[in-house]
Amino acid sequence: MELVTAEEMRRIDRHTIDAIGIPEIALMENAGRALADAVVRLVRRTGWHDMDAILLEGSKEPDAGEAGWGGGKPWAVLVGKGHNGGDGLIAARHLALRGVPVRIIYATPPEELRGEAARQRDIAERLQLPAGVYAPGAVDWSAMGGIVDALLGTGTGGTPREPYAALIREANASGLPIVAADLPSGLDPDTGQTADPCIRATLTVTFGLPKRGLVQYPGAEAAGTVLVAPIGIPVGLAAELGVSTWLLTPETLRNVLDADPDAPRQPDGHKGTYGHVLVAAGTRAMSGAGLLCATAALRSGAGLVTWAVPELLAESLIGAQPELMLAPVADGGRGDWLAADPLEVAAMAARRDALVVGPGLGRVPGSGVDGRGWLRRLWEALPPELPLVVDADALNHLAEAGDFAAWPKRPDATVFTPHPGELARLTGLPARDIQRDRIGVAREYALRHGVTLVLKGARTVVADPFGDVYVNPTGNPGMATGGTGDVLAGVIAGLLAQGYPATAAAALGVYRHGAAGDRAAAKRRSPASLIAGDLLAEL
Ligand SMILES: NC(=O)C1=CN([C@@H]2O[C@H](COP(=O)(O)OP(=O)(O)OC[C@H]3O[C@@H](n4cnc5c(N)ncnc54)[C@H](O)[C@@H]3O)[C@@H](O)[C@H]2O)[C@H](O)CC1
Numbered sequence: 001m002e003l004v005t006a007e008e009m010r011r012i013d014r015h016t017i018d019a020i021g022i023p024e025i026a027l028m029e030n031a032g033r034a035l036a037d038a039v040v041r042l043v044r045r046t047g048w049h050d051m052d053a054i055l056l057e058g059s060k061e062p063d064a065g066e067a068g069w070g071g072g073k074p075w076a077v078l079v080g081k082g083h084n085g086g087d088g089l090i091a092a093r094h095l096a097l098r099g100v101p102v103r104i105i106y107a108t109p110p111e112e113l114r115g116e117a118a119r120q121r122d123i124a125e126r127l128q129l130p131a132g133v134y135a136p137g138a139v140d141w142s143a144m145g146g147i148v149d150a151l152l153g154t155g156t157g158g159t160p161r162e163p164y165a166a167l168i169r170e171a172n173a174s175g176l177p178i179v180a181a182d183l184p185s186g187l188d189p190d191t192g193q194t195a196d197p198c199i200r201a202t203l204t205v206t207f208g209l210p211k212r213g214l215v216q217y218p219g220a221e222a223a224g225t226v227l228v229a230p231i232g233i234p235v236g237l238a239a240e241l242g243v244s245t246w247l248l249t250p251e252t253l254r255n256v257l258d259a260d261p262d263a264p265r266q267p268d269g270h271k272g273t274y275g276h277v278l279v280a281a282g283t284r285a286m287s288g289a290g291l292l293c294a295t296a297a298l299r300s301g302a303g304l305v306t307w308a309v310p311e312l313l314a315e316s317l318i319g320a321q322p323e324l325m326l327a328p329v330a331d332g333g334r335g336d337w338l339a340a341d342p343l344e345v346a347a348m349a350a351r352r353d354a355l356v357v358g359p360g361l362g363r364v365p366g367s368g369v370d371g372r373g374w375l376r377r378l379w380e381a382l383p384p385e386l387p388l389v390v391d392a393d394a395l396n397h398l399a400e401a402g403d404f405a406a407w408p409k410r411p412d413a414t415v416f417t418p419h420p421g422e423l424a425r426l427t428g429l430p431a432r433d434i435q436r437d438r439i440g441v442a443r444e445y446a447l448r449h450g451v452t453l454v455l456k457g458a459r460t461v462v463a464d465p466f467g468d469v470y471v472n473p474t475g476n477p478g479m480a481t482g483g484t485g486d487v488l489a490g491v492i493a494g495l496l497a498q499g500y501p502a503t504a505a506a507a508l509g510v511y512r513h514g515a516a517g518d519r520a521a522a523k524r525r526s527p528a529s530l531i532a533g534d535l536l537a538e539l
């Protein structure tokens with residue numbers, strides 16, 4: 001499923017109306033009906049399964065409580081001046097038709113409405129739907145059963161101005177369930193940044209296609225449960241008009257990346273069929289990172305995994321994971337990876353199908369060997385087509401090199417897996433700027449440097465070297481614990497060794513990693529007690 005910006009949605013709407021000829025009022029009528037449909041289900045506690053609107057992957061079912069919402073009291077429909085307001089007026093009409101009492105609250109005098117919104121205003125007046133104009137402090141929210149937020153949609157611009165801001169604050173403070181039309185008002189549709197104030201919705205019914213801001217934090221939280229309602233926009237139009245951002249669903253994995261998450265193993269497969277991963281990871285203080293990474297590569301389906309370990313540690317790791325092969329490398333007697341000869345590591349990797357370097361690689365004080373030079377010598381000695389995952393400290397070494405732009409490119413075979421702090425070092429951007437537009441920053445870095453970039457965090461972003469971006473809906477806050485990144489790097493390396501192209505391996509790896517984290521968290525008393533090793537058994 002594609003994810004769109006406000007501008008992309010407008011372009012798709014316009015093409016649907018002008019080039020295909022579906023009237024705008026038809027689209028709006030469908031939107032308003034879908035909005036009313038969602039409210040009726042909350043009020044009547046009827047099921048979600050038979051709705052036209054679908055639950056967005058990664059969104060949780062709304063819990064309408066026992067008695068359903070509203071308790072027979074009227075739903076306040078907050079109406080803005082634009083088409084979003086028009087959708088709200090259409091929803092009010094359908095709610096009244098279906099026996100849910102409504103009270104329309106215009107944010108500003110209804111005479112200010114234009115175009116289709118004005119038409120809907122006139123219809124609501126002819127039907128004598130109860131209506132009034134908002135005045136701060138004048139609404140008796142205790143007499144309402146719920147709220148429909150139809151103030152601002154994709155036409156929003158910046159922080160909500162008065163009186164929208166005051167109305168949003170009162171709606172949030174009312175304690176009532178809020179169903180947002182298309183977007184919670186105050187949310188940036190493109191980045192997911194929330195203005196002060198921003199509607200905190202129980203449920204958002206987004207029209208046509210999900211806006212990017214609904215799947216990036218804090219927007220994903222402000223939106224609550226997200227339903228995607230079809231409104232008559234032809235399937236495939238988004239891709240046809242050049243939209244290149246997707247939500248990473250099994251459908252996207254199958255249809256866009258040809259990486260079916262449920263693909264069966266070949267019945268006559270053997271260890272060699274599924275590739276051999278070399279793991280260059282783990283120092284004395286962080287040998288566990290290498291063990292997690294190497295084991296995850298096996299769990300991800302690789303046929304064989306060799307963990308290249310500093311020779312000082314090798315003895316102690318015998319049998320730690322019997323399925324792993326160990327390959328001691330010279331370490332200067334200190335368990336220090338950077339004392340190893342990168343050309344030796346490259347030669348070992350060249351005889352395998354994928355290399356992952358970085359987890360627990362460390363910076364042993366006084367090692368005397370500069371990680372920057374070590375990594376570049378490894379990079380240049382590797383066969384350019386050998387699939388490579390660069391993670392954790394290897395990314396930090398690469399950032400310190402400062403001249404990565406001059407290194408030879410290997411666009412089809414390189415995956416970087418930074419968290420926001422590591423990407424901040426790689427780009428020189430403050431981490432908060434990265435978090436403000438994760439999709440934009442990831443896309444730009446991957447394009448510029450010719451790598452597949454996995455920007456980890458809530459709703460991990462995968463950007464390929466050609467401008468396509470995928471946002472992962474799986475995972476949970478319990479995964480914010482040491483070692484889950486080591487597991488992810490191993491999972492991706494295992495998929496690369498099985499022959500998945502770089503972006504497919506990264507996307508499928510991220511999806512499976514998050515799904516494993518969700519299954520592991522469901523088995524814990526609290527997600528907080530999740531540790532990285534719990535994911536291995538769920539992969
Ligand atoms: N074919 C279509 O376009 C369809 C659109 N749908 C719905 O329409 C909205 C987008 O409508 P639009 O008129 O472009 O903008 P909005 O209604 O979101 O709001 C614009 C309106 O609000 C004022 N405004 C903008 N920013 C602020 C602010 N910060 N503070 C106060 N007021 C603000 C602005 O002046 C305008 O008057 C889309 O989301 C859908 O809900 C249909 O669903 C489908 C067809």
Ligand SMILES: [K+]
Pocket residue numbers: 084149150151152153180181182183184185
């Ligand atoms: K809205």
